[in-house]
Structure formats: structure tokens, C-alpha cells
Amino acid sequence: MPIYTAPTEDQLFVLDEVLRIGASEVPGYGDLDRDTLDAILGEAAKLAENVLAPLNPVGDEQGCTLENGVVRTPKGFKAAFDQVREGGWTALDCDPEYGGQGLPYVVATAVGEMFSSANMAFNMYQGLTHGAYNAIHAHGSDDQKAMYLPKMVSCEWGGTMNLTEPHCGTDLGLIRTKAVPAEDGSYKITGQKIWISAGEHDMVDNIIHLVLAKLPDAPDGVKGISLFIVPKFMVNEDGSLGDRNALSCGGLEKKMGIHGNATCVMNYDGATGFLVGEPHKGMRAMFTMMNEARLGVGLQGYAQGAVAYQNALAFAKDRVQGRAVTGAENPEGAADPIIVHPDVRRNLMDQKAFVEGARAFTLWGASLIDQAHRAQDTKAEGLISLLTPVIKGFLTDKGFETTVLAQQTLGGSGFTREWGLEQFVRDARITMIYEGTNGVQALDLVGRKLAQDGGKHVMGFFEMVKGYASENKGKDEAFDRDFLEPLKAASKDLQAAGMFFMQNGMKNPNEALAGSYDFMHLFGHVCLGLMWARMGLTAQEKLASGEGDAAFYRTKLATGRYYMARQLPMTATHLARIQSGAETVMALEAEAF
Amino acid sequence: MPIYTAPTEDQLFVLDEVLRIGASEVPGYGDLDRDTLDAILGEAAKLAENVLAPLNPVGDEQGCTLENGVVRTPKGFKAAFDQVREGGWTALDCDPEYGGQGLPYVVATAVGEMFSSANMAFNMYQGLTHGAYNAIHAHGSDDQKAMYLPKMVSCEWGGTMNLTEPHCGTDLGLIRTKAVPAEDGSYKITGQKIWISAGEHDMVDNIIHLVLAKLPDAPDGVKGISLFIVPKFMVNEDGSLGDRNALSCGGLEKKMGIHGNATCVMNYDGATGFLVGEPHKGMRAMFTMMNEARLGVGLQGYAQGAVAYQNALAFAKDRVQGRAVTGAENPEGAADPIIVHPDVRRNLMDQKAFVEGARAFTLWGASLIDQAHRAQDTKAEGLISLLTPVIKGFLTDKGFETTVLAQQTLGGSGFTREWGLEQFVRDARITMIYEGTNGVQALDLVGRKLAQDGGKHVMGFFEMVKGYASENKGKDEAFDRDFLEPLKAASKDLQAAGMFFMQNGMKNPNEALAGSYDFMHLFGHVCLGLMWARMGLTAQEKLASGEGDAAFYRTKLATGRYYMARQLPMTATHLARIQSGAETVMALEAEAF
Structure with a gap:
């Protein structure tokens, strides 16, 4: 089984010594001295190493199953999700008004790397919920926020983003899902959405779907798209759950990787939905937190590279094969560990230099987001807006490449399921595709x-x-x-x-x-x-x-x-x-x- | 389901117009005028397109199963193998003395690309047999050749190469499998071999294992390795099958790709074996045809790229999404086909330019092997010996990369099983590893x-x-x-x-x-x-x-x-x-x- 050790020291180096966030003027950063950071990251590391990482191959092997409309997550996922929830990890950088801890995004990013490295498919359930939280937080009405956000912060309820349809993904102007106004001010949503991560599963009591759809009077193209909250179970005034809404999971996608995450076909059959923000302004609302979402995917890319590298390194130190060309380094043994060979080192150094550079780049990017949001720094906002596609595109391409390099370090063992490297390759691959190819x-x-x-x-x-x-x-x-x-x-x-x-x-x-x-x-x-x-x-x-x-x-x-x-x-x-x-x-x- | 069209025209261009093999002095090339080549390649294309390619996703999905020592190949594999055998495709470049057709290697290489693109896992059963045939043909005694080769040429019997052991792959000097002389001149082989492709399966009547092992008086390291024929069933003087030998498949490897090929743990428990060539000279014997074997893997690498590219291209012409930045090219439609977008083209051109260049490189390499073997051209021998690691290493790295590029062309569809691209990625990955990383x-x-x-x-x-x-x-x-x-x-x-x-x-x-x-x-x-x-x-x-x-x-x-x-x-x-x-x-x- 693959190993995982959280990179706490390296993250502290970047946060505390390179970015010096504790000394920054950004509101909230002042509390983040090294000891505080160390305490937070240390606790996250334990959870990542001991709870999430061991479930990663389990999730890959078992995948999710759909029976009679019910999606079951792999064995152990629910208990682990409870632990993540109870530890407050889902609320880390959420608004205290809705039960969040109000910590800066840069801290959540550091924790996010650990959770993603340990178990990317698992961590997506929380990640998607967080994305939906962000959109409602930014564009929902006060009533909507009060109704949905507290339970999404705690991840008692999940959240999803419904964009893609069978005939369109990148070009959302082509979507066909319809929203018809009802008399009570709600809307009837009808259409099919595909590739909906965490669209249906058994770890939460309710799922709050955010759905892009077109109103009857919508202009053509992306300027005619509106955003709706479509809950799986209707929520009563008192917050209790009401009737099941007219939506269902119509199928699970069979895919190359992230088997532990349910990728759903979602059917909306006149489901009740509630408009978020203004009519026809759905694209803007959905993409408000795009920088965060894309940075989060860049993070996933290098995080898979990071865990793959750790396993490649352990193998290279342990496996003996051949002799160093400059003379035996393990003369007592039958052969030298393969880390003595220049080309094995070239491979390991490519991995290591990328992963550590990417970590710094991502944490710097997260700190720019904090500067933009917490200190209303428009320069930082402009800069992170420029860098976001670089973080997403470059780090996922190179992150995937790093998993492939790491797999290569193991030779034939890298191709077998047993060693787990091939899972990192398969999981990392999606990061180059989703959230915008x-x-x-x-x-x-x-x-x-x-x-x-x-x-x-x-x-x-x-x-x-x-x-x-x-x-x-x-x-x-x-x-x-x-x-x-x-x-x-x-x-x-x-x-x-x-x-x-x-x-x-x-x-x-x-x-x-x-x-x-x-x-x-x-x-x-x-x-x-x-x-x-x-x-x-x-x-x-x-x-x-x-x-x-x-x-x-x-x-x-x-x-x-x-x-x-x-x-x-x-x-x-x-x-x-x-x-x-x-x-x-x-x-x-x-x-x- | 993925498509496949054999590149007959492009192969003819390289063989007939660029390499001009029909006009060459190399013995056997004179018969290869364009019509003859066209006839051979055309027949191979039909088999590849209509029989092998449709079985490729089947093999991936079903994989091989081991029950009570018996390995079952995916449904349809055996019938297809019969067709390949009956068409004489396994005998193409084999010695006519043993039932081969005696065609040049360059022709077998062109056919090999088609079969590998269509179904790499399937084609390996024949490929491994061919490798074992080559070793026995080069180093076996006349009796051994007469006994084993005819049925290996026809693939009534399979063949394997047993090198790797759990503790060693690249460094074969460390192997532990023992060969103890018996009184009748045979040897008792004991040890465990892993990652044995086609080590056990249900498509042939017998399997001729070539096994590297050490004699009791063997010098240390690679200079003490001998090569043995170890048949699954003993072969009687009259060619009929005798007793089952003391060897068995102890397990199947779970792996990233090539699920249709059985990757076996092989246990030899005092199995009867026969020395091939001289004692302690096994490495040389096993690697005699190394240039061919490695060129064959380079071919597999770009062949996966080739079929992946075809599917990416078809998708890019069909899928409409967005508009050309220089003005709509499909104004009647809801959007333009994605092939109008410069970055989609950049991706496709990278794939196309690699695949066609790699095809020419490989066929040129194969023609050098023919020159070396058929015309005793030592300059060609020296050149192909130099180029072989380049063909193997560069074409498999780039072939894999090409499958990843092709997968990217499809966006989210590329990540799903349904479209088949992700299988090409998983299958291509092994080519960077086996036959020497x-x-x-x-x-x-x-x-x-x-x-x-x-x-x-x-x-x-x-x-x-x-x-x-x-x-x-x-x-x-x-x-x-x-x-x-x-x-x-x-x-x-x-x-x-x-x-x-x-x-x-x-x-x-x-x-x-x-x-x-x-x-x-x-x-x-x-x-x-x-x-x-x-x-x-x-x-x-x-x-x-x-x-x-x-x-x-x-x-x-x-x-x-x-x-x-x-x-x-x-x-x-x-x-x-x-x-x-x-x-x-x-x-x-x-x-x-």
C-alpha cells in the first residue's frame, strides 16, 4: 500500500519563512504565527495520514455504486467524512456568521494539499460543497444563506455544481436545461446534467445542487443563463427536511480514475429550484470564485505529484539493483539502492523540484486571494486573476507528468495496482480536464x-x-x-x-x-x-x-x-x-x- | 466505442516511396512491389479493423481470470486468435524451414503496427511467442528447433520469456531460480518468476517457457545465467503432448492496463527444462534478438498513439463547441467543430506529426534489421544497434504522451471508459517500462x-x-x-x-x-x-x-x-x-x- 507523510515542515517553510504570512498586514494573518500554523497543520496531517490515505486505494478498488437511485460510497468513507466534519475541517475558511472558523484561505489551501494528496476522490465531496457554499455566500439572498449555508459549512449537507450537459461543456451558451417560473416565486427545473461530481451519495443528509438553466425569456448564449439552488430534499422554514425534490441520479460515469467520487448523470424533472442572484446572470455567479476553484484544481494536480514522489523516493532508497558506476555504495549488499543511479536521481529531482516549487506557487497564489478578499487589494486581485490559469493549467499538466515520472521510478511495480502509483496517475489525469480543460x-x-x-x-x-x-x-x-x-x-x-x-x-x-x-x-x-x-x-x-x-x-x-x-x-x-x-x-x- | 482504420496508405508511402524497399538489393525485398505490399497490408487491415479492434475494449473490461490454475482470456479472444493463426499472420517473417512465410521483418513490422493499434493486449500473445521462437531459432539445437518451432510458428503453441523475479528485474545477475542437472541430460528448474506476459492462458495447446536460471556451478552475476526451455506439457518424440510439467501460474497481476493479456506469477517446482545453447551463456541467448524485441515495443508505443490520434481527430471534427475566433465556420450550426480552434489543432498536429514520423522511423529501423540479417550488412547492424534504445525509449515516451494529448482533445469524454481513450493511455504506459525501462x-x-x-x-x-x-x-x-x-x-x-x-x-x-x-x-x-x-x-x-x-x-x-x-x-x-x-x-x- 502506498505511504503518505504530510509535508508539514515544507509548508511551514513556505508560509512562515518565505511568504512570512504571520508578519503580513492582511486581516487574519497576524494570528498565524508559526506555532499556530504548526498546530493546525499537525492536526490536519494526522487525519490525512491516518484516516484519509488508507482509504485511498479502497475507494479506487470499490468505487461508488448506484442501486435504485441510491449512490453508495466506498466502505469507510462515511465514517471518515464524519471525522473530517467533527474536526471542523470543512469550516476552516468559512464565514463565522454561518458557523465557519474564518481562517484565511491560505491555511485551508495548505490543509487542502494534505487531504488531496491523501485521498483526492474523497476530498472532492467536501471541495464541491465548498464551491457551492462560495457561490451562495456571494450571490444568495440573506434568506438563502441562512437556510443553506450553516449545514453546508458543517458538511451535514453537500453541494454540487451542475454545468455540463451531454452536448456542451466548454461552451455553456448551448445549454438546454429549462427553468419555468412557478406561481410561488420558485422555478421548475427540467433537463439533464452530466459529470456532476458528488451529485448523489450517502454521506450527507441533503444535497444542495447549483444548476445552470435558461429562463423562458432568456437571451441566446451565455448571456441567458441563470443559476438556481435545487435541493435534493426541500427545506422547511424551520430548517428541517421536507419532501424529496423531483431530481435523481440517472447513472454513474465509469471513468479512468477518482473512482471513490460519484460522477453522476443528474436528471431534473420539473424539480423545484430557487433563483440565485439576478436572472440571466448565472455565469457570473457560478464563476465568482473561479480563481479559488481553479487554484484548488492546480493544487490537486501537484498534490498527486507530491504523494507519488514520496512513494517513488521510498522505493528508490529501498530497492537494490545494479551498482553505482562510480563504485559500490552498499558493498555489503547484493546491489546498491537504485537512488545511486544518475538517471534515477534525474527523475527524482524533476519530481521533487516541481512539487516543492508548485507548493510555494500555490500557497503564494492563495495568499494573493486572501490579499484581494481580506484587504481589498486590487493589485493582488489582478495578479491572481492573471496567474490562475497558469496555476491550474501548468500545475496539473506537470503534476500529472510527475505522477508518471514517479511511476517510472518503480519500473514494473509502478504498473501494478498493488503499489498504488498507477492510481495517482489515473486520479491526477482528471485535473487537466475539469474546471476548464x-x-x-x-x-x-x-x-x-x-x-x-x-x-x-x-x-x-x-x-x-x-x-x-x-x-x-x-x-x-x-x-x-x-x-x-x-x-x-x-x-x-x-x-x-x-x-x-x-x-x-x-x-x-x-x-x-x-x-x-x-x-x-x-x-x-x-x-x-x-x-x-x-x-x-x-x-x-x-x-x-x-x-x-x-x-x-x-x-x-x-x-x-x-x-x-x-x-x-x-x-x-x-x-x-x-x-x-x-x-x-x-x-x-x-x-x- | 473507439474507431480504428489501418494506416495502409501511409505505410505504403513509407515502404514504397520513401524507403523504396521494392527496389532494394536486400534479399526478399525485390518481391515487395507496391501491389504485393498493398495486398498483404490490405488483408491485415481487415483483420485489425474488423476482428481485433472490436475486442480491445472487451479485453480491457473483462481482463483475464485465474481459476484452479487455469487462465481464461476475455470472451472472443480465442476465436480471434484462431483467425490470426489461420491467416498465417503468426508465421509472416518466420523461417520457411519451420513453416514460416519467410517475408522480411519490415513487412511483419507494418502488420505489427496495425495489430498493436487494434488490440495491443491481444497481439502480445503472438508477440511473446515470436520472441521465444527467435531465441530458440538462434540458439536451440536442431532437435529443439524441430520439436518446438513449427508449432510456435503457427502459434498452436505459445511462448514466453521468464526473466524477472520478485527481487530483481533490471539487474538479472541477482536471479535465484535454480537449474539442477538430472541424469537424462535435462534439468530440474525451481524458482519463481513474475510479470510473465502470456505465462498461462487458454488459447494454445502448449506453452514453451524460456526461463533464465542458474546452474549449481554458476559464476556470480550475469555471467552465470543459463537459458532453458521449460514446456508446460512435455513433448513426446512424435510431437504429441505428454505429461504436465511441474510448473504453474500462481497468480495474475492486477495492473493499470493491458488487461486482456495475462501477466502471470510463474512457479517452477522442479520442472523439467532443457538447456538452450551453452551453460552460463543465457543472457546472450535471451537477448540475441533484443533489437527486434525493443523495436517491437517502440512500435507498440507509437501504435497506441496512432489509434488514439484517430479517435481524437474524429471527435474534433464532430464535436461542436464555441466559434472560430476568425469568424464562424459552421454558421448554420449552433457552434463550430472544435478543430477550428488553434489550440485544438496544435494538439492534433503534435499527435499527427509524431505518429507519422514514428511510423517512418520504425519501418526504417526494421529495414536496417533486414539489411543486417538478410544482407549481412555490418554497417546496418551497427546503426540499428545504436538506434534501438532510441526507438524503444523515445517512441514509447512520446507514444504515451500522444495518447494523453489525444485524450485531452476529448475533454471530459476522454476521461470516461466509454470513449476508449483512457484505455489507450493505460495500455501505452507499460511500453515505457517493459523490455528494459x-x-x-x-x-x-x-x-x-x-x-x-x-x-x-x-x-x-x-x-x-x-x-x-x-x-x-x-x-x-x-x-x-x-x-x-x-x-x-x-x-x-x-x-x-x-x-x-x-x-x-x-x-x-x-x-x-x-x-x-x-x-x-x-x-x-x-x-x-x-x-x-x-x-x-x-x-x-x-x-x-x-x-x-x-x-x-x-x-x-x-x-x-x-x-x-x-x-x-x-x-x-x-x-x-x-x-x-x-x-x-x-x-x-x-x-x-
């Missing part, structure tokens, strides 16, 4: 975010990187050479790519869009390069001061140097692909393929 | 093949590329710019990488080995670049002459230009990684990870 993220980045507010946010990003480099230049020659120079070169590539889009995308938008995917990856490398520079500098300062665990900081520096030397050069290839333009991409007529 | 391929390439015969073969490769470029330079400006210049630049990167290894690897072998994986990929890109240049030139010449299907050649040129513009720049990043050396790779002590 990574192609859609790239389109959002290049087609929308780059030019947003006159390109202010991307210019701000470049200035920030430049500022960081000039501020810290000259402190240490080796740091300049190993960290700052590669970062500057990568950032230059990113700027050149942006320039190419500006110069060519106006005349022909395909010139920009044909390079959008490479741009997203180029951007991702620059961000991880920045995070490694920041982590490297912190580690260097700590070493100089003699504070803390020197071995930890030396390892951090070495890992950062690896990323800069071995991963950042990839920006040149992305730039070359971008600069080759749209011609070769668009040359063929569709029939010529 | 891709890390081992990289080690073989850099640690062994580069320096083989004083580096003669790699120098020969560089000269060939250089010669090709100078021969064809100046014929056409656009061809020079689009094909020859990028090829030369990529080849220069490869030479620079080789130079780095020469200059630094002597002092410290880790300097070379830390870059081995990138070198394998760099080499692969140069090879595909060369194949695209050759295909592009052929297409250009055909267009100029007005012969054949102009649309086909124009598409070929456009696809080649894409590869050169968008894939070849990757060589620069691989070179940068290589030139960063071993320092960052080896910096950490194992405990520091």
Missing part, C-alpha cells in the same frame, strides 16, 4: 487575461520579477549565477513571447492562440523559477544566520539549483514554438487531416 | 552504444545526416529553410551533446549518465527530423512530377513543416539540460532527499 486555461490566459485592464497585470508581473532580481542582485555571486540569471533569462523569454502576441495577434488572433498553450507553460516555469529564487534566498539567509535546520536549507538550495539548471531552459523551446506562429498549426484544412 | 534504454545508449566499436556507429549516423543534407541542399529554397536547416541545427545539438559526454564523461561517468535520458530524446528528435526531411522531399518530388494524390503529399509536407518548426526546437532544451552536467543531479546525499 487546460486548453481553455491557455485561451483564458492569452485571449483574456493578458490584455485585461490594458495589460496592467502582466506588466505588473514583469516589474515584480525585475524588481525582485535587482533588489537581490549582488548579495551573493553564486546566488546571482544559479538563481537570478536563469530567472531573468526565463522572464525575458516570457516577455518576448508576450511581445510576439502583441505584434502578431492583432492582425490575426490565431498567431497568439496557436502559442497559447506554450505560453501558459512558459509562464508556469517563470513562476516556479521565481518561487525557487525566493525559497533559495530564504534558505541562504537562514544558513548564513545559523538559524534552524541547516540540512533542510542546504537541500532546499540544491533542489532550487536543479530547477533553475534543468527546468528553466525549457522556456527557450516554448518561445521558439510560439514564435513559429500559427502558419504550421493552421496550414491544413480540416478535411486534410 | 526507458531509463535503462538511455543507459544502454549513452553507457554502451555511443562508444561501441570506437564510436563508429554514431559517427556514421552524423555523417549520414550531413550527407543527406548536403546532397539535397539547394534543390528548393523552401525545403532548405523548412526542413534541412532545422535538421542541421538539431543534429548539431546532438553532436554538441556527444562532445560534452566525451569531454566530461571520461573523468566522471555521472556527467554523461545524468544527461542520458535527455540525450535519448534529443537523438529521437533528430531521427524524426531526418524522417520528416526524407518524407518531405519525397512528397515534394511527387508533387513536382504530378504523380499520385496531390492532397496526400501536400498534407505530408505541411505535417513535416509542423514537426520541424514546433518539435525540433526541443533539442536545444535537451542540450542545455545535458550541458548543465551532473552537479545539480547528484548534489544531494540520499538521506537529504
Whole structure:
């Protein structure tokens, strides 16, 4: 069975030493000194390691079953869900007015990594509920909030997001689900939704579905979509449960991974629904918390990479096979552990350098969200809006790739169910698809975010990187050479790519869009390069001061140097692909393929 | 259910127009005019499309079952196997002395792609038998050949390769299976072998296991390994089956993919075996046909990419979602087919350009094997020996990546079982692992093949590329710019990488080995670049002459230009990684990870 150890020390390093959140002015951050963080993360770690992780292969093996409209989750899920609920983990960053703990999002993000690494399919039940909570919290009426939120905060009730229909996913303007006004002010919802994660299951007393549908007078396209609350059981004034609503789970999707999560076909047959916010403004309402939701998926991607890496590392230290080319390192044994082989290390270092960089990037992103929401920092809001598609697209692509690398470390064992690596690969794969495919993220980045507010946010990003480099230049020659120079070169590539889009995308938008995917990856490398520079500098300062665990900081520096030397050069290839333009991409007529 | 159309036209283009095998001096090639090839490939295509492909999801869903020592293959497999056998497909390139058809290996390779794309798990039963046939054919005694080969050629009997044991795979020097001489000249084989593909199943009357084991007086390590024939049923002098041998299938591996193939734990409990070749020379015997076996796995890798691409393409033409940014292309419909979107095309072109380049590379490799074996061409032998790890490692990595890209084209549908893409991903994954992990391929390439015969073969490769470029330079400006210049630049990167290894690897072998994986990929890109240049030139010449299907050649040129513009720049990043050396790779002590 796979192992899992929560990365508490590494998260503390990022939160407390690199981002220094305890010293930040952001409301709520001041309470987060190292001991407080340590206490929270330590408790979450126990739950992740001892309760959630052991259920991960169980969930994969058993999957969910549908019988007579009832979805049963894998054995042990319900008891574990009770523990998560009772520990208050579902309420971590929720509004105290509705029973939440009111902690910053960055803390919930750190905990979210642990829970996702330990058991991604399981943690989605809570994650979806949280997404629905967010939408109602932002757009629901006071009555709606009072009625639904407390039980969603505690996860006594679940929540879902119903967007996709059989004929449309990305292009939601095509949806057909109808909402017909009833006399009492409610609506009758009719239609079929597919791929509804946690759409029906046995761990909660009620499920609050958020459903996109069209009113009879709706304009065409995305401007005619409204958002509705459609509860599984009607809720009485006193909060008790009433009649069963006219909706049902029509089937479970058989899928590559996340078997422990029920992916439902949901049928709404004149179900009673309640409008959230204004008519026809449903898309905006559903996507209000898009930055959070997409950051959460980026997190899932690298979190699978993180647990996969741990298992690859343990195997590489344990498995003996062959001898180090520079002389036996385990002469008493029949062979050396495979970690002695340069190519095994290359593989492990690629995994480690990505996972730790991604962790820092994600926590930084979460802190930007806190700055935006808690301190009304519009610059932070603009920046995270720009970075969100990068976090989602780059971290899930690379997170998946990391699970594949980790699986490779185990050789044949990696292909067997027994060792669990193949599950991480299968589970990680969905993160590149849902919450907007990574192609859609790239389109959002290049087609929308780059030019947003006159390109202010991307210019701000470049200035920030430049500022960081000039501020810290000259402190240490080796740091300049190993960290700052590669970062500057990568950032230059990113700027050149942006320039190419500006110069060519106006005349022909395909010139920009044909390079959008490479741009997203180029951007991702620059961000991880920045995070490694920041982590490297912190580690260097700590070493100089003699504070803390020197071995930890030396390892951090070495890992950062690896990323800069071995991963950042990839920006040149992305730039070359971008600069080759749209011609070769668009040359063929569709029939010529 | 996924679709499959055999790439007959594209294979004919490579075989007949690019490699011009019918005009070659290689014995047996003269008979392979276009009509003959077309007839063979056309028949194979029918079988692949109509019989094997429909069984692919069935095999995945049902898998194999073990009950009371009997392994049952999925429903329909046995009847299909009979059809393959009756069509003579198992005997294609086998020795006529034992009932084979004596066709060149390159023809079997083209057919192999179709069968592998259609149903990889199924085709492995035949593939493993062929591997065992090869070993006995090369090293068995005349009596052994007469006794076993005819029924293996016809696949009335199956064959297996038993190498791995629970504690060792890559490092076979550690094996523990024992062979004790009996009085009658046979041996008693005792030990456990794992991951034995097709180790036990119900489609053949007998299974001829080839087993690596150690004699009592064996030297330590790989120099003490002998090879044995261990039949499931003893074979009488007259060829009839005798007693059941003391061996059994102890379990089936649960694995990520290739569910239709039985991956067995094989227990040998004093089973009767017969020495093949000389004592202690088993490794050599087992690996005689290593180039063929590894090329066969490279083929499996891109073949999964090929069928995945077909399905991605069909989806992209059919699925309507969003509008082309340059104006509606399907104004009557609710939306445009997604193939209009630049990023969807980027994805499809990456798939297409890889698959077609890989097909040409593999068929060229197979023709080198024919040249080596049929025309005793030692230069071809040296070249294919050099290229084999590249074919295996690069084409399986990229083949897997292509299945992932294809899966992505389908968005959420790609994650569901129903569409079949996720099976291609799961099946392709094993090709990066078995027959020597891709890390081992990289080690073989850099640690062994580069320096083989004083580096003669790699120098020969560089000269060939250089010669090709100078021969064809100046014929056409656009061809020079689009094909020859990028090829030369990529080849220069490869030479620079080789130079780095020469200059630094002597002092410290880790300097070379830390870059081995990138070198394998760099080499692969140069090879595909060369194949695209050759295909592009052929297409250009055909267009100029007005012969054949102009649309086909124009598409070929456009696809080649894409590869050169968008894939070849990757060589620069691989070179940068290589030139960063071993320092960052080896910096950490194992405990520091």
C-alpha cells in the first residue's frame, strides 16, 4: 500500500519563512504565527495520514455504486467524512456568521494539499460543497444563506455544481436545461446534467445542487443563463427536511480514475429550484470564485505529484539493483539502492523540484486571494486573476507528468495496482480536464487575461520579477549565477513571447492562440523559477544566520539549483514554438487531416 | 466505442516511396512491389479493423481470470486468435524451414503496427511467442528447433520469456531460480518468476517457457545465467503432448492496463527444462534478438498513439463547441467543430506529426534489421544497434504522451471508459517500462552504444545526416529553410551533446549518465527530423512530377513543416539540460532527499 507523510515542515517553510504570512498586514494573518500554523497543520496531517490515505486505494478498488437511485460510497468513507466534519475541517475558511472558523484561505489551501494528496476522490465531496457554499455566500439572498449555508459549512449537507450537459461543456451558451417560473416565486427545473461530481451519495443528509438553466425569456448564449439552488430534499422554514425534490441520479460515469467520487448523470424533472442572484446572470455567479476553484484544481494536480514522489523516493532508497558506476555504495549488499543511479536521481529531482516549487506557487497564489478578499487589494486581485490559469493549467499538466515520472521510478511495480502509483496517475489525469480543460486555461490566459485592464497585470508581473532580481542582485555571486540569471533569462523569454502576441495577434488572433498553450507553460516555469529564487534566498539567509535546520536549507538550495539548471531552459523551446506562429498549426484544412 | 482504420496508405508511402524497399538489393525485398505490399497490408487491415479492434475494449473490461490454475482470456479472444493463426499472420517473417512465410521483418513490422493499434493486449500473445521462437531459432539445437518451432510458428503453441523475479528485474545477475542437472541430460528448474506476459492462458495447446536460471556451478552475476526451455506439457518424440510439467501460474497481476493479456506469477517446482545453447551463456541467448524485441515495443508505443490520434481527430471534427475566433465556420450550426480552434489543432498536429514520423522511423529501423540479417550488412547492424534504445525509449515516451494529448482533445469524454481513450493511455504506459525501462534504454545508449566499436556507429549516423543534407541542399529554397536547416541545427545539438559526454564523461561517468535520458530524446528528435526531411522531399518530388494524390503529399509536407518548426526546437532544451552536467543531479546525499 502506498505511504503518505504530510509535508508539514515544507509548508511551514513556505508560509512562515518565505511568504512570512504571520508578519503580513492582511486581516487574519497576524494570528498565524508559526506555532499556530504548526498546530493546525499537525492536526490536519494526522487525519490525512491516518484516516484519509488508507482509504485511498479502497475507494479506487470499490468505487461508488448506484442501486435504485441510491449512490453508495466506498466502505469507510462515511465514517471518515464524519471525522473530517467533527474536526471542523470543512469550516476552516468559512464565514463565522454561518458557523465557519474564518481562517484565511491560505491555511485551508495548505490543509487542502494534505487531504488531496491523501485521498483526492474523497476530498472532492467536501471541495464541491465548498464551491457551492462560495457561490451562495456571494450571490444568495440573506434568506438563502441562512437556510443553506450553516449545514453546508458543517458538511451535514453537500453541494454540487451542475454545468455540463451531454452536448456542451466548454461552451455553456448551448445549454438546454429549462427553468419555468412557478406561481410561488420558485422555478421548475427540467433537463439533464452530466459529470456532476458528488451529485448523489450517502454521506450527507441533503444535497444542495447549483444548476445552470435558461429562463423562458432568456437571451441566446451565455448571456441567458441563470443559476438556481435545487435541493435534493426541500427545506422547511424551520430548517428541517421536507419532501424529496423531483431530481435523481440517472447513472454513474465509469471513468479512468477518482473512482471513490460519484460522477453522476443528474436528471431534473420539473424539480423545484430557487433563483440565485439576478436572472440571466448565472455565469457570473457560478464563476465568482473561479480563481479559488481553479487554484484548488492546480493544487490537486501537484498534490498527486507530491504523494507519488514520496512513494517513488521510498522505493528508490529501498530497492537494490545494479551498482553505482562510480563504485559500490552498499558493498555489503547484493546491489546498491537504485537512488545511486544518475538517471534515477534525474527523475527524482524533476519530481521533487516541481512539487516543492508548485507548493510555494500555490500557497503564494492563495495568499494573493486572501490579499484581494481580506484587504481589498486590487493589485493582488489582478495578479491572481492573471496567474490562475497558469496555476491550474501548468500545475496539473506537470503534476500529472510527475505522477508518471514517479511511476517510472518503480519500473514494473509502478504498473501494478498493488503499489498504488498507477492510481495517482489515473486520479491526477482528471485535473487537466475539469474546471476548464487546460486548453481553455491557455485561451483564458492569452485571449483574456493578458490584455485585461490594458495589460496592467502582466506588466505588473514583469516589474515584480525585475524588481525582485535587482533588489537581490549582488548579495551573493553564486546566488546571482544559479538563481537570478536563469530567472531573468526565463522572464525575458516570457516577455518576448508576450511581445510576439502583441505584434502578431492583432492582425490575426490565431498567431497568439496557436502559442497559447506554450505560453501558459512558459509562464508556469517563470513562476516556479521565481518561487525557487525566493525559497533559495530564504534558505541562504537562514544558513548564513545559523538559524534552524541547516540540512533542510542546504537541500532546499540544491533542489532550487536543479530547477533553475534543468527546468528553466525549457522556456527557450516554448518561445521558439510560439514564435513559429500559427502558419504550421493552421496550414491544413480540416478535411486534410 | 473507439474507431480504428489501418494506416495502409501511409505505410505504403513509407515502404514504397520513401524507403523504396521494392527496389532494394536486400534479399526478399525485390518481391515487395507496391501491389504485393498493398495486398498483404490490405488483408491485415481487415483483420485489425474488423476482428481485433472490436475486442480491445472487451479485453480491457473483462481482463483475464485465474481459476484452479487455469487462465481464461476475455470472451472472443480465442476465436480471434484462431483467425490470426489461420491467416498465417503468426508465421509472416518466420523461417520457411519451420513453416514460416519467410517475408522480411519490415513487412511483419507494418502488420505489427496495425495489430498493436487494434488490440495491443491481444497481439502480445503472438508477440511473446515470436520472441521465444527467435531465441530458440538462434540458439536451440536442431532437435529443439524441430520439436518446438513449427508449432510456435503457427502459434498452436505459445511462448514466453521468464526473466524477472520478485527481487530483481533490471539487474538479472541477482536471479535465484535454480537449474539442477538430472541424469537424462535435462534439468530440474525451481524458482519463481513474475510479470510473465502470456505465462498461462487458454488459447494454445502448449506453452514453451524460456526461463533464465542458474546452474549449481554458476559464476556470480550475469555471467552465470543459463537459458532453458521449460514446456508446460512435455513433448513426446512424435510431437504429441505428454505429461504436465511441474510448473504453474500462481497468480495474475492486477495492473493499470493491458488487461486482456495475462501477466502471470510463474512457479517452477522442479520442472523439467532443457538447456538452450551453452551453460552460463543465457543472457546472450535471451537477448540475441533484443533489437527486434525493443523495436517491437517502440512500435507498440507509437501504435497506441496512432489509434488514439484517430479517435481524437474524429471527435474534433464532430464535436461542436464555441466559434472560430476568425469568424464562424459552421454558421448554420449552433457552434463550430472544435478543430477550428488553434489550440485544438496544435494538439492534433503534435499527435499527427509524431505518429507519422514514428511510423517512418520504425519501418526504417526494421529495414536496417533486414539489411543486417538478410544482407549481412555490418554497417546496418551497427546503426540499428545504436538506434534501438532510441526507438524503444523515445517512441514509447512520446507514444504515451500522444495518447494523453489525444485524450485531452476529448475533454471530459476522454476521461470516461466509454470513449476508449483512457484505455489507450493505460495500455501505452507499460511500453515505457517493459523490455528494459526507458531509463535503462538511455543507459544502454549513452553507457554502451555511443562508444561501441570506437564510436563508429554514431559517427556514421552524423555523417549520414550531413550527407543527406548536403546532397539535397539547394534543390528548393523552401525545403532548405523548412526542413534541412532545422535538421542541421538539431543534429548539431546532438553532436554538441556527444562532445560534452566525451569531454566530461571520461573523468566522471555521472556527467554523461545524468544527461542520458535527455540525450535519448534529443537523438529521437533528430531521427524524426531526418524522417520528416526524407518524407518531405519525397512528397515534394511527387508533387513536382504530378504523380499520385496531390492532397496526400501536400498534407505530408505541411505535417513535416509542423514537426520541424514546433518539435525540433526541443533539442536545444535537451542540450542545455545535458550541458548543465551532473552537479545539480547528484548534489544531494540520499538521506537529504
